[in-house]
Amino acid sequence: MEEELKQMLNELNSLKQSITDPSHRAPIDKLQLHVERLANLGNSGLVRRSKVKDMSAEVVDSNPYSRLMALQRMGIVENYESIREFSVAIVGVGGVGSVAAEMLTRCGIGRLLLYDYDKVELANMNRLFFRPEQVGMTKTDAAVQTLSDINPDVVLESYTLNITTVQGFDTFMSSLENKSFRPNKEGSGVDLVLSCVDNYEARMAVNQACNELNQTWMESGVSEDAVSGHIQLLIPGETACFACAPPLVVASGVDERTLKREGVCAASLPTTMGVVAGLLVQNTLKYLLKFGQVSPYLGYNSLKDFFPTMEMKPNPQCSNAACLQRQKEYSLEKPARDAAAKAKIEAEALLATEAPLHLDNEWSISVVDESELAKLDVKASDTLPEGLTRELPSADEYQTLRDEAPVSTIDDLEDLRKQLEALNSA
Amino acid sequence: MEGWDPSTKSTLTQIPLLTTKAGPRDGAAWTQRLKEEYKALIAYTQMNKSKDNDWFRISAANPEGTRWTGKCWYVHNLLKYEFDLQFDIPVAYPATAPELELPQLDGKTQKMYRGGKICLTVHFKPLWAKNCPRFGIAHALCLGLAPWLAAEIPILVDSGMIKHKDDTASSSES
Numbered sequence: 001m002e003e004e005l006k007q008m009l010n011e012l013n014s015l016k017q018s019i020t021d022p023s024h025r026a027p028i029d030k031l032q033l034h035v036e037r038l039a040n041l042g043n044s045g046l047v048r049r050s051k052v053k054d055m056s057a058e059v060v061d062s063n064p065y066s067r068l069m070a071l072q073r074m075g076i077v078e079n080y081e082s083i084r085e086f087s088v089a090i091v092g093v094g095g096v097g098s099v100a101a102e103m104l105t106r107c108g109i110g111r112l113l114l115y116d117y118d119k120v121e122l123a124n125m126n127r128l129f130f131r132p133e134q135v136g137m138t139k140t141d142a143a144v145q146t147l148s149d150i151n152p153d154v155v156l157e158s159y160t161l162n163i164t165t166v167q168g169f170d171t172f173m174s175s176l177e178n179k180s181f182r183p184n185k186e187g188s189g190v191d192l193v194l195s196c197v198d199n200y201e202a203r204m205a206v207n208q209a210c211n212e213l214n215q216t217w218m219e220s221g222v223s224e225d226a227v228s229g230h231i232q233l234l235i236p237g238e239t240a241c242f243a244c245a246p247p248l249v250v251a252s253g254v255d256e257r258t259l260k261r262e263g264v265c266a267a268s269l270p271t272t273m274g275v276v277a278g279l280l281v282q283n284t285l286k287y288l289l290k291f292g293q294v295s296p297y298l299g300y301n302s303l304k305d306f307f308p309t310m311e312m313k314p315n316p317q318c319s320n321a322a323c324l325q326r327q328k329e330y331s332l333e334k335p336a337r338d339a340a341a342k343a344k345i346e347a348e349a350l351l352a353t354e355a356p357l358h359l360d361n362e363w364s365i366s367v368v369d370e371s372e373l374a375k376l377d378v379k380a381s382d383t384l385p386e387g388l389t390r391e392l393p394s395a396d397e398y399q400t401l402r403d404e405a406p407v408s409t410i411d412d413l414e415d416l417r418k419q420l421e422a423l424n425s426a
Numbered sequence: 427m428e429g430w431d432p433s434t435k436s437t438l439t440q441i442p443l444l445t446t447k448a449g450p451r452d453g454a455a456w457t458q459r460l461k462e463e464y465k466a467l468i469a470y471t472q473m474n475k476s477k478d479n480d481w482f483r484i485s486a487a488n489p490e491g492t493r494w495t496g497k498c499w500y501v502h503n504l505l506k507y508e509f510d511l512q513f514d515i516p517v518a519y520p521a522t523a524p525e526l527e528l529p530q531l532d533g534k535t536q537k538m539y540r541g542g543k544i545c546l547t548v549h550f551k552p553l554w555a556k557n558c559p560r561f562g563i564a565h566a567l568c569l570g571l572a573p574w575l576a577a578e579i580p581i582l583v584d585s586g587m588i589k590h591k592d593d594t595a596s597s598s599e600s
Contacts, residue, residue, distance in 0.1 A: 118540065164525075166450045166492045169517040200551075201525065204518035208451075243521060319447070319521060319558075413457060416464035417486065423471045424483045424496075 005039045051152050055081045055108065064151070065108055077289045084153075086288050087111040087181055087190040091163060091172075091206055093139040094118070095268055096220050097196030098129035099277035100284075104154075105147045107285065111155040111181050112147070113190065114140045115172065117162040127270050155181065164205045173209055192284060193217035196277075198266075207242035210234065211322035214329075216287075220280045226267040229276035230299045231283055237314065237326030239296060244315035244323060272302055430569075438568055440473055442466045447559035449519040450492045459520075459562075460491045466564040481575075482567060484511060491515070494563065498528075500575040502583050505590045511571070523554040524563065526571050534587045535578055544578075546570045 009032060016028045049064070057069035071077040088109055090097045093116040101112055116139040120130045134142040140158035147156055159175060161168040179189040193215055195206045203219065210217045214236050222229040234241055279298055286292045299308040314327050384390065430438075444462040448455035467484065474480045484496035492515045499508040509531060513524045525543045532542035539545065546554075550570040554561055561569075582588045 164516040164518070164522070165514040166490070166517060169451075201516050201518065201522040204522050205516065208518050411461050411465075413461055413464070416461055416468070420464055420468050420471065421485060423468060423475070424485055426475070 002039065005035055008035050009039075048149060048152055055084070068107060077291050080289065083108055083285075083289060084110045085182060086192070087113065088284065088288075089113040089115070089176060089190045089193045091115045091193065091195050092197035092202065093143050094124075094196060094198060095127040095270070095273035096222065096277045096280065097194070098127075098139070098143055099274055100194055100196060100220075100281050101143055101147060102129055102150065103277065103281040104284070105151045107281075108151060109154055111157070111190075113157045113159065113175060114143055115159045115161065115163060116140050116143075117160055117168075127268060127273055163209075164201045169205060169209065172205075173213070176209065176213060176215065188213045188215050190215070191288060194280060194284065195219045196280070203242055207234075207320065208322065211236050211241055211320055211326060214326060218280060218283060218287075220276055222268065222272050222276050224266040226269040226272050227303050228299070228301045229272055229279075230297065231276065231280045231295070232297045232312075233283065233287070233294060236323065237328075237330030240312035240314050241318060241320055241323040241326075243320040244318045245312060272300070275300060275302070434568065434572070437470075437473065438565070441470050441564050441568060443560040444520075444562045445560070447520060449517060449521075450490065450515050451517060456491075459559075463491070463562045463564070466562045470564040470568065481572070482511065484563070484567070487512075494524075498567075498571060498575065500579045502580050505583075505592075507579055507583065507588060507590065520559045520562070523551060523561075523570070524566055526566065526574075531582070531588070535582060537574070537578055544571065544574045546574070549573060 012028055012032050012035065016025055016032075019025065019028070052064065055065045055069055056063055057066065057072065059066045059070075069080055072080050086109055088104055088111070090101050090104075090112060093101060093114050097114075097116070101114060104112060118139050120134045120137050120139055120142050122132065122135055124130050125132060129146070130139070130142055131146075134145070137145075138160045140160050144156050144158050147154065157175070159171065161171055163169055163172045176188050176190050176193070179185055181189065185191075193206065193210055195203055195217060197203055197206070198221075206217065206219075209215070216233070216235045219232040219234060219242060220229070233239065279300065283295055283298070287294045295309055296311045297309055299306070301307075314323065314330075316324075316327065318324055318327070442462075442465055444459065444466060446455055446459040446462055448459040450456055452459075471480070471482075474482075481500065482496060482498040484494050487493040487495045493512070494515075495510070495512045497508055498511045499506050501507075509528045511526065511528060513526050515524055516522045523546065525539075526546070527542045528538075528544060529542040531538065532540070537545045550566070550573075553569055554566070557565070579588075583590075
């Protein structure tokens with residue numbers, strides 16, 4: 001609009017100069033004044049709000065955080081303002097990632113790191129967040145444009161790169177490790193990584209990075225048919241990593257003729273993606289602000305409105321070396337964890353009243369911990385009667401067996417390269 | 427593997443399998459893997475040449491062997507159609523397969539992701555995952571790219587999306 005108005009002014013100017021009769025100039029001057037006023041009106045609509053130094057709980061229309069700070073008054077969150085110290089990395093700024101980024105921005109998150117290599121297309125318009133006039137921009141640039149308008153308090157970093165390539169991965173890792181935002185933070189430079197990508201390769205790359213950095217992350221996904229999705233919390237060493245439970249591979253023999261006419265294009269719905277983004281950011285807020293129960297896995301089946309949850313333990317035979325390393329570290333810390341849990345229970349017991357719950361117990365009823373019984377059963381089933389041995393090695397032995405793979409003959413890499421070049425040029 | 431044509435099957439069995447499970451971030455183990463990749467590629471190229479079925483050129487574009495460039499071609503109705511071929515070795519390799527790219531065909535077919543990455547999801551990815559880490563670049567070309575070219579190039583030529591280089595030259599002259 002600005003461009004158009006400017007052009008109109010220029011044309012009016014040239015019109016004025018071309019007219020010789022001075023009596024005609026007055027109405028043109030008037031027109032020019034109107035155009036200038038219009039231009040000013042247009043500009044005033046784009047005024048950004050200034051940054052807010054401290055989050056206030058004051059209930060006034062001009063306070064962008066009043067409804068969020070009210071969470072403290074309601075007793076849900078202890079210290080909402082701590083959200084400004086957190087950094088969240090969002091990998092994949094698509095149907096889920098962009099909406100998650102907007103939600104976190106509106107919540108006043110401290111810093112957002114955005115990663116994507118794609119551009120905005122008209123085909124993305126069935127989902128939320130991006131606007132038609134942003135077509136052709138990189139998704140990261142378009143997101144920064146919108147998000148910085150919505151909330152200038154959020155520090156935004158955008159990375160237009162493909163994290164599955166070696167070079168992109170290095171940049172990804174170093175950006176996660178960068179602690180300039182909060183130098184005294186333990187571990188990496190971010191508090192949580194959200195994976196909002198749409199393919200297996202990128203998920204494996206995020207998994208690799210987070211296992212190496214011992215970085216907690218959350219996975220999200222929407223099915224190809226757009227009617228179901230899931231979120232998953234991954235704590236390296238403690239819960240299953242993405243490579244621990246590889247997707248069920250059904251290697252069906254496929255005739256090459258069958259790959260002719262099946263579109264690559266997957267279906268997507270703004271609803272499912274919005275729901276999954278909502279679940280993801282809700283879990284993120286619970287994790288960061290320490291309220292409620294953080295879900296280890298939450299599925300969403302929209303056809304039946306079924307929300308399954310489950311927990312997944314890490315796979316001791318995981319193919320990812322960094323995952324195995326984290327598992328080892330986690331099991332070494334077990335005594336310390338047990339002691340802390342015990343101390344917590346004891347402290348709670350001390351606080352509880354010493355008096356017995358019931359004064360008489362006529363029928364000698366006592367409460368038995370079922371989980372203890374279950375543990376005993378597992379142990380019992382683990383030991384075999386005398387004289388029997390297991391045919392297959394246990395998981396631990398399997399691991400050591402695998403390490404003894406024979407080392408093949410050593411050749412010179414340069415020789416091999418030359419050999420292939422010779423074949424290529426022949 | 428049922429459903430694949432017998433010649434692809436017999437070719438596949440002759441490409442040496444790889445043993446080292448290592449990606450570009452694994453240091454010395456990656457060098458070992460790279461040697462195995464070269465051996466498999468050399469064997470496959472030699473086999474193609476001996477059968478008069480040579481159809482690609484590929485070589486590492488950097489010393490680390492993480493980026494590969496070259497050419498591939500397909501003969502349809504006695505005319506040879508040649509395309510640039512390129513791909514990166516992903517960081518999670520070999521757990522994830524390389525994404526083979528034909529940049530010149532970007533936007534010309536539905537069976538392609540942005541940037542000219544050919545669609546391997548249905549016909550190749552399950553096979554790759556099942557055979558990790560024994561499959562390498564040579565296997566990806568044999569089971570991923572070759573069937574894709576065989577399925578897509580005839581359609582692209584017949585629908586006029588791609589023209590033979592002699593055709594385009596003569597039409598621009600006239």
